[in-house]
Amino acid sequence: MLPLREGGSLPGLVEADDLGTYVVKFRGAGQGRLALVAEVVVGELGRRLGLPVPDLVLVDVDPALAAAEPDEEVQDLLRASPGLNLGLDYLPGALGLERPDGVDPDLAARIVWFDSLVLNVDRSWRNPNLLRWHGDPWLIDHGAALYLHHDWPPREQAATRSLPGAADHVLLPVAGPLAAVQAELGPVVAADLVRDVVALVPDEWLEARADVASARSAYVDLLTDRAANPTPWLDPVEVARAARV
Ligand SMILES: Nc1ncnc2c1ncn2[C@@H]1O[C@H](COP(=O)(O)OP(=O)(O)OP(=O)(O)O)[C@@H](O)[C@H]1O
Ligand SMILES: [Mg+2]
Known part of the structure; x- marks a missing residue:
């Protein structure tokens, strides 16, 4: 996973097993799970109203992935985020x-x-x-x-x-x-x-x-x-x- 350092919640660029690349926002981040609720409700409502919002997916994170991470902060985040997390379709070069x-x-x-x-x-x-x-x-x-x-x-x-x-x-x-x-x-x-x-x-x-x-x-x-x-x-x-x- 490649952490996106400009994001306060440390979102990461992740290649999922559907071969898509997603910006993943983790449930274990300091903003908490309600921030992910807002991302889904607002992002998806916006998309259905015709606004340009990247596709949203749910990403199941295996905390075992933490072992492969060099960065301690990222390891902690992955360990704190087992289960469903939020992915946004990555817009390359945006x-x-x-x-x-x-x-x-x-x-x-x-x-x-x-x-x-x-x-x-x-x-x-x-x-x-x-x-x-x-x-x-x-x-x-x-x-x-x-x-x-x-x-x-x-x-x-x-x-x-x-x-x-x-x-x-x-x-x-x-x-x-x-x-x-x-x-x-x-x-x-x-x-x-x-x-x-x-x-x-x-x-x-x-x-x-x-x-x-x-x-x-x-x-x-x-x-x-x-x-x-x-x-x-x-x-x-x-x-x-x-x-x-
Ligand atoms: N779908 C995407 N495609 C490409 N880049 C993205 C996408 N989503 C986020 N980013 C990049 O990641 C950065 C952080 O994303 P976002 O603002 O959603 O995270 P955050 O942790 O909530 O940030 P903050 O609280 O610092 O505003 C964005 O400024 C942007 O550069
Ligand atoms: Mg932001």
């Missing part, structure tokens, strides 16, 4: 997209809307988590989204919370209006779709919760509530956007 110039305003608006929906606090100009691959932007690193799941607030509060730090979103200066995106994509974020996406999360990542089934429905409620009633969380972002344009 570079970080640091500046929003040239990103299509409609795509930028979709991404700002989406990050606001899923409360993704990790797309600021300081840490854009956007790659450019074959000329096009790709979205990575959704582990900090859905942060409410670390300590679920009452359902109404979760539904209305606006994206913290939205004014610093890297794509805000180039994004078009958000209302048109909401009109198109809001109704697509319906219970059936979100349930399918949440069903992809392995039980073993949710087991710390009292009850896995109610943990899953909390994600479905959060996302469908927000998509159906966007005014409280989207208006403040739209105000910030209009002020930047």
Whole structure:
């Protein structure tokens, strides 16, 4: 495994037995398993809404692999990560997209809307988590989204919370209006779709919760509530956007 040193959670480049090459994020990393839950729910929802997110897979890690690793930190991480971990399709040669110039305003608006929906606090100009691959932007690193799941607030509060730090979103200066995106994509974020996406999360990542089934429905409620009633969380972002344009 080749550790990717720029990632805080020490993701690694791994060749899996399906012969694919994946950026693997480990369940034993300091960010914890809920970061992987957020990666799956948000990454897969984004893909199904037509956003450019690399394919996600579950990677079964054999802790015996640690013995072959020269780096002690990597050994510890592998030993702490038996079972299912998250893999993202590796985009070879992709570079970080640091500046929003040239990103299509409609795509930028979709991404700002989406990050606001899923409360993704990790797309600021300081840490854009956007790659450019074959000329096009790709979205990575959704582990900090859905942060409410670390300590679920009452359902109404979760539904209305606006994206913290939205004014610093890297794509805000180039994004078009958000209302048109909401009109198109809001109704697509319906219970059936979100349930399918949440069903992809392995039980073993949710087991710390009292009850896995109610943990899953909390994600479905959060996302469908927000998509159906966007005014409280989207208006403040739209105000910030209009002020930047
Ligand atoms: N699918 C991918 N294809 C190519 N490179 C990738 C891919 N995913 C991640 N990377 C590279 O790995 C780096 C770290 O990934 P990511 O941001 O997801 O990890 P992280 O540990 O959550 O990072 P941090 O918390 O430091 O932002 C990225 O900046 C990028 O350079
Ligand atoms: Mg990152």
